[in-house]
Amino acid sequence: MRRTRLLQYEGFTSFLSSLMAIVAGLLVGLIILLISNSEDAFPAFLTILKGGFVDGSRGLAQVIYFAIPIIMTGLSVGFAFKTGLFNIGTPGQFTLGAFVAIYIGIKWTFVPPEIHWLVALLGAMVAGAVWGSGPGILKAFFNVNEVITSIMMNYIGMYLVNMSIVKTVYDSLKNQTKPVLKSAVLPKAGMDKLFNTSNVSIGIFIVILAVIVIYIILQKTTFGYELKACGSNKDASKYAGINEKRSIVLSMVIAGALSGLGGGLLYLSGSGKYIHVLDVLAPEGFSGISVSLLGMSHPIGIFLAGLFIAHLEVGGFNIQLYNFVPEVIDMIIAVIIYCGAFALLFKQIISKFIIHDTDEDIGKSVQAADIPASYESSVVNAETEEKTEQREDKK
């Protein structure tokens, strides 16, 4: 019975199916490595598994550095998912946030140096929020599909940022932004000494704070409940007296602010990262979709998923030692996300086991033989599917 209870616990089955997906992804990665070069495949595979756990604390610092932007864009996508919107506009919101943070970090010299970085981060959030509000307003008041407007806003944002960089904070020799002032770089708070590298700052604590805030908004407040209700059923929420237009706009504003903050955190980290003036959408934005899917749109899941993907990416960087191409990591992550699609199937199988178990306990007295076997199994199927569907709806 005890085993049954553990399996009935929903979080546990989700965790198990995620674990299976990860194993499947890694296996595919191993096979790809074996096909391309069987001699070095195993050492390279071990390097991927080790990921950030090499090079002492510096490896960990690298993982955190990679994880910060993708956790933020992941939160952005996940938050919108929870409220029934697909925010594919993270690249635009991220870039806008990054640019405004850099702009404030260079031009706003009148701000007291102690809070310069904070002002720059707030600016990044506002920029992201404004960019996110566009699709939100168009969706709420003009019924325009948010996917298409987000895609359009991505490109508009990219060109706008490129234009603004050239006009304001341009380093024409390197075709990129100028470095920000020292006062605008995120404080290290001793983290650099702890990790023995300059890549780390208090950024990760801001990310943790954002995760907690989003968790509280979604799980513990009326406001979050209203947003989720609108995501599940717009008409029912309207009937219940929720202002569904306001909810849609606010969801996109918050999602945009999260992405914008991610952009600010990355480009103010003082790691020598600059925006290059290229016609390419920010890849950190699209990574957010993967992180959010892997983390099942749950804030804590997203946090762990971001760290995990960053861990693999560090490993992918290191396998270049064996002459492997780091893109194998993207393939592994793609397979892991794809196997997330099997979660439903996996849960059904587990549920069948549970019902089978309980049948043995109770079924003896019910005389299960009276019910045709096919009917029984179809009822069981319908029940489990209904449950999972409800879960899908909640998402």
Place this chain on the structure above:
Amino acid sequence: MSTVYFLAQQTMYFAIPLLIVALGGMFSERSGIVNIALEGIMVVGAFFGIGFIHIFQDSMSGQSLLLLAVLVSALTGAIFSLFHAFASINLKANQVISGTALNMFAPAFAIYTARMIQGVQQVQFMDTFYIRSVPILGDIPILGPIMFKNAYITTYIGLLIALIAWFIINHTRFGLRLRACGEHPQAADSVGINVYHIRYAGVIISGILAGIGGLTFVVPTSTNFNATVAGYGFLALAVLIFGQWRTKKIFVAAFFFGIMKTFASAYSGIPFLKGLPISNEVYKMIPYIATLIVLTFSSKKSQAPRAEGIPYDKGSR
């Protein structure tokens, strides 16, 4: 007048891939499956198509090689799309999941394979497919220079596909069944249509067309394939929604966007626009802003397939 001809010819390069891929998306979505994997399928189709050209360009050239490459792209696109079909039809998963996975896998696969085989990620090819002027047809006044000069055979393939797609979806039994599965799969099932088979067909057609679209995008605009189709899959998704999931409107939307995009990239060739003190980037933004504005005033009544994105489950009510 030569400027007009030049712009018309350029528009074809931008609009035709969008048209083909958006029509592919239409088949998938009207059967009820959202396909955001169009971008990834385009990359795979282009990779294998261009790879095929790269390998066989020493022994073959010209239109026959390109036509074979189109078949290769179509086939690989179809195979790749099966992954999306399996996850969203059989596993009843959220259709964004497998779409995202495919989008992520495709460019990584293209870069990895290219670099592992030849060291660099660009796959080079020789452009032996350019048609300076189609015999006879190219000499027709006005229409000749617009349609049949400085062209690629893929342009005509694209227009043919649009015509066939329009016919299939509106005037055949299969088209009717496909639409039924996207609007009300339970009703379709109740009259004996196998919803799963129809949806598989929809997704596979979208894979075929997206694969061809990938090749069609790369061939006229470049001489190498660098594991990207520059977001055209996502733009095609936008064109599909912009075109309200209807063949004719998709055709208009693709050409609207293509014309805007042509102005953005070719404005320096137009003497009147070149003199204006407007930044290059502003021109590049115009197609996207114009689409946003048009959408804002045309989307009040969305005609999205009603069962789109909802996994079909026989047991549900």
